[in-house]
Amino acid sequence: MILYILFIFMVSCSQPVNPDTPMPNTSTTENPLINDVKKNRIEAVEQALKKGADVNTRDSKGRTLLLLATHDALNDMAALLVKYGADVNRQDDIKDSPFLYAGATGQTQLVKLFLENGAKFNVFNRYNGTALIPACERGHVETVKLLANTRNFPIDHVNRLGWTALMEAVVLGNGSEKYQQIVRILKEAGCNLNIPDNDGKTALQHARASGYKEIVRILESE
Structure with a gap:
């Protein structure tokens, strides 16, 4: 019986493929x-x-x-x-x-x-974040200016990491001129400067720790 099954299997494998037999479609056609x-x-x-x-x-x-x-x-x-x-x-x-x-x-x-x-x-x-938060992180000054000054935009929204737009500009920025501008824009737009991260540290404390003197000055000024 086993020999018969093997014989049938070998015969079937040796049969030529009928070119008219439709093959399964493994590709996807894009709209x-x-x-x-x-x-x-x-x-x-x-x-x-x-x-x-x-x-x-x-x-x-x-x-x-x-x-x-x-x-x-x-x-x-x-x-x-x-x-x-x-x-x-x-x-x-x-x-x-x-x-x-x-x-x-x-x-x-x-x-x-x-x-x-x-x-x-x-x-x-x-990341449970807004359009503004990554714009701040990546230094997109004009986009930040537009969003921060848009009526009812949640400028102080906290994302899944526990960071606001201001926090991302300070923690993930490098303290350069464009990040200084962003911090100034956010402050002038009325963001809350005192919202801490999940470790209880504020943006000002992070700026001090990173040696971002100009950002510290902006945050501390009246």
Whole structure:
């Protein structure tokens, strides 16, 4: 019986593959609209949207068309998508949204566009942070200025690490001119200077410990 089974197996393995037999599909076909956005084909995208294509189409990682445009700083494409109702707050699989990503990467023009088109301040990134906090960490002065002076923006929001925007500018910055500007902007916008981190240390204490004399002066001045 065993020999018979082996014989059948060997015969079946030796049979040629019928070229007309459909093979299993192991590849995934990306939505053409996604590809058009990535390649900045504005006319093609607009035509698709006019015909009823979903402006909030997502890719395999949950990224919307608008988030993909934001990733590549395609400002005109982003403006087109917003015009057709793209959601500036819709998050992908790692909790990035167009608004949050634009803030984190210092794309001030897009941040302004998204603020004017429904950006929500209670949608947070994977660190439970706002668009402002990573902007401070990365030294995006103009973006910080815009967000810090936006009405009702939660300037003192504390993220999962226990840090505010001010704390990130001090702890993760290097004390250089752009971080000095950011600290000044946050202070003038009315941020709370005394919110401590999870270890009970304030931004001022961190600035002193790091030897950031100008930031210390800014924080201590009236």
